[in-house]
Amino acid sequence: MSDRLPGFSTLAVHAGAQPDPTTGARATPIYQTTSFVFNDADHAASLFGLQAFGNIYTRIGNPTNAVLEERVAALEGGTAALAVASGHAAQVVVLQQLLQPGDEFIAARKLYGGSINQFTHAFKSFGWNVVWADTDDIASFERAVTPRTKTIFIESIANPGGSITDIEAISTVARKAGVPLIVDNTLASPYLIRPIDHGADIVVHSLTKFLGGHGNSIGGIIVDAGTFDWSTGGKYPMLSEPRPEYHGIRLQETFGNFAFAIACRVLGLRDLGPALSPFNAFMILTGIETLPLRMQKHCDNAKAVAEFLAGHPAVASVSYAGLASDKYNQLARKYAPKGAGAVFTFSLKGGYDAGVSLVEKLQLFSHLANVGDTRSLVIHPASTTHSQLDDAAKVRSGAGPDVVRLSIGIEDKEDLIADLEQALGA
Amino acid sequence: MNHDAYPDNYIRGILNSVKSIAMVGASPVNVRPSYFAFKYLAQRGYDMIPVNPGHVGKDLLGQPFVASLADIGRPIDMIDIFRNSSHIMPVVEEALTLDPLPKVIWMQLGARDDAAAEKAEAVGIKVVMNRCPKIEYGRLSSEISWMGVNSRTLSSKRAPAPTQGMRLSLNRMSVGGGDTAASDRAAKNKSEQS
Numbered sequence: 001m002s003d004r005l006p007g008f009s010t011l012a013v014h015a016g017a018q019p020d021p022t023t024g025a026r027a028t029p030i031y032q033t034t035s036f037v038f039n040d041a042d043h044a045a046s047l048f049g050l051q052a053f054g055n056i057y058t059r060i061g062n063p064t065n066a067v068l069e070e071r072v073a074a075l076e077g078g079t080a081a082l083a084v085a086s087g088h089a090a091q092v093v094v095l096q097q098l099l100q101p102g103d104e105f106i107a108a109r110k111l112y113g114g115s116i117n118q119f120t121h122a123f124k125s126f127g128w129n130v131v132w133a134d135t136d137d138i139a140s141f142e143r144a145v146t147p148r149t150k151t152i153f154i155e156s157i158a159n160p161g162g163s164i165t166d167i168e169a170i171s172t173v174a175r176k177a178g179v180p181l182i183v184d185n186t187l188a189s190p191y192l193i194r195p196i197d198h199g200a201d202i203v204v205h206s207l208t209k210f211l212g213g214h215g216n217s218i219g220g221i222i223v224d225a226g227t228f229d230w231s232t233g234g235k236y237p238m239l240s241e242p243r244p245e246y247h248g249i250r251l252q253e254t255f256g257n258f259a260f261a262i263a264c265r266v267l268g269l270r271d272l273g274p275a276l277s278p279f280n281a282f283m284i285l286t287g288i289e290t291l292p293l294r295m296q297k298h299c300d301n302a303k304a305v306a307e308f309l310a311g312h313p314a315v316a317s318v319s320y321a322g323l324a325s326d327k328y329n330q331l332a333r334k335y336a337p338k339g340a341g342a343v344f345t346f347s348l349k350g351g352y353d354a355g356v357s358l359v360e361k362l363q364l365f366s367h368l369a370n371v372g373d374t375r376s377l378v379i380h381p382a383s384t385t386h387s388q389l390d391d392a393a394k395v396r397s398g399a400g401p402d403v404v405r406l407s408i409g410i411e412d413k414e415d416l417i418a419d420l421e422q423a424l425g426a
Numbered sequence: 427m428n429h430d431a432y433p434d435n436y437i438r439g440i441l442n443s444v445k446s447i448a449m450v451g452a453s454p455v456n457v458r459p460s461y462f463a464f465k466y467l468a469q470r471g472y473d474m475i476p477v478n479p480g481h482v483g484k485d486l487l488g489q490p491f492v493a494s495l496a497d498i499g500r501p502i503d504m505i506d507i508f509r510n511s512s513h514i515m516p517v518v519e520e521a522l523t524l525d526p527l528p529k530v531i532w533m534q535l536g537a538r539d540d541a542a543a544e545k546a547e548a549v550g551i552k553v554v555m556n557r558c559p560k561i562e563y564g565r566l567s568s569e570i571s572w573m574g575v576n577s578r579t580l581s582s583k584r585a586p587a588p589t590q591g592m593r594l595s596l597n598r599m600s601v602g603g604g605d606t607a608a609s610d611r612a613a614k615n616k617s618e619q620s
Contacts, residue, residue: 004599006599019585021584049457051572053458053564053573061574066574067571073575073576074576083574083575155446246457249457253459255561256558261574265573265574
């Protein structure tokens with residue numbers, strides 16, 4: 001029982017999972033149940049009062065989901081995690097713990113289009129006001145800080161252009177402002193980048209993408225780094241003040257370095273309700289077991305495809321940080337030395353029409369609105385994921401009208417290149 | 427002892443060996459962390475003694491409050507201090523007058539007094555600071571995993587079916603010693619520099 005830090009692949013297979021106590025089942029069982037019996041009235045009261053660890057109701061926690069939570073927490077180097085119904089749900093639950101109506105948060109302009117919509121419209125209706133900043137200009141984050149700023153939100157590898165964010169520089173801004181840094185690590189996965197190692201206080205994921213990896217289950221997760229002190233200045237009352245929902249418990253003093261994950265569970269998930277189905281948790285867990293193998297293959301394929309496109313006469317430009325000529329290549333070498341991810345964009349000399357024609361002619365690439373599948377995917381962001389943005393905002397977020405986004409799968413790279421070649425050439 | 431990052435074997439050794447625990451600052455209010463920890467440890471079979479001069483005459487889950495460590499009147503294995511860092515030293519000084527001495531002095535989550543720790547360690551008492559024995563017990567038995575907490579342990583053995591009041595096995599492969607990955611790194615850097 002010596003203290004030994006297991007490697008990433010060992011954690012990907014084992015963390016959080018132990019043979020089932022009742023049956024000895026080695027794979028994690030799908031606990032497809034809404035509720036769990038109490039031993040007696042005192043046990044029930046202890047669970048409801050947060051005095052005991054245990055299961056009550058699947059909207060608050062479930063043993064299959066708990067394995068997923070511990071596994072992702074271990075892979076990210078966090079203290080705890082909370083699985084929820086989607087990546088979007090993760091973002092709502094996180095911000096609900098941090099912001100009161102009238103508060104502000106700073107977000108990187110280069111974000112998944114769905115996040116831009118959620119922040120701009122849905123969150124505005126809650127009185128959570130987003131202030132945009134530019135990851136290529138770190139000072140724009142500093143300038144955006146006001147006394148009402150409660151957090152900063154960035155992506156490690158930004159959708160759709162695959163640019164790499166200087167997490168450490170932005171974490172310095174967050175520390176100086178006294179606010180936690182949230183990093184959406186969906187496109188990198190912890191195999192490529194562990195944001196907590198670079199100063200993130202909270203990590204969120206759409207599990208739907210590379211972690212689940214097979215394009216079969218929607219899910220999201222929140223990882224608590226355990227690094228932020230929530231007690232200062234009464235700025236985060238959900239964590240630091242007595243909670244009337246639980247007869248006056250103060251979550252930080254009770255749960256220490258995993259208080260944020262507990263707040264997300266007992267104040268966020270319990271009351272907002274976006275619980276993950278245990279079946280989805282099982283599917284995603286199975287996916288995570290092969291994350292290191294898949295992610296490396298995704299990256300190796302992506303680099304080969306990006307190099308092919310960069311040399312093709314019909315292509316105007318390729319935005320992939322794994323290319324030596326890319327403006328984000330230095331950051332990629334620092335933050336993601338194993339590979340720069342598998343989602344990137346390129347633009348065609350023929351503009352919008354050439355993009356549409358390419359998408360229609362591809363035979364292996366699937367035209368759909370997802371990334372991080374075993375299968376290679378293609379989409380035209382300007383008319384789909386980013387279609388709600390105006391033209392200027394499309395360009396700013398890397399989704400101009402001439403841009404095509406690829407998510408490279410784990411097929412044989414020769415076949416992917418041949419498919420692109422026939423679609424570009426004809 | 428490096429109080430930035432404890433080896434899990436150190437914590438495990440303490441939780442596996444102590445039988446009686448005097449909790450200084452135990453509260454009868456059922457939303458206070460000390461109440462949570464007292465109840466949990468009592469249910470795990472530890473012989474718990476609540477110490478709090480403000481509640482003498484009452485009892486906590488059937489155990490009568492005593493005013494001070496000296497009033498316990500029998501040997502105790504561990505003192506668990508639920509007080510702020512600034513109130514630790516007098517408790518440790520009182521503990522050092524006990525005969526026999528306690529084997530362990532444990533300071534709760536958020537509490538740390540390095541000078542007091544040094545005094546206790548000088549006479550052979552093991553010290554843990556800024557940790558919660560309930561959380562550590564839950565972590566090393568993996569019970570805390572039900573809350574999505576990273577137990578930083580792995581095991582390929584069948585878990586015991588949990589029932590209330592049982593002692594859980596704490597013997598699992600351990601992943602690390604700090605309370606966060608960041609403190610692990612800080613401790614590692616410190617030990618590399620020294």
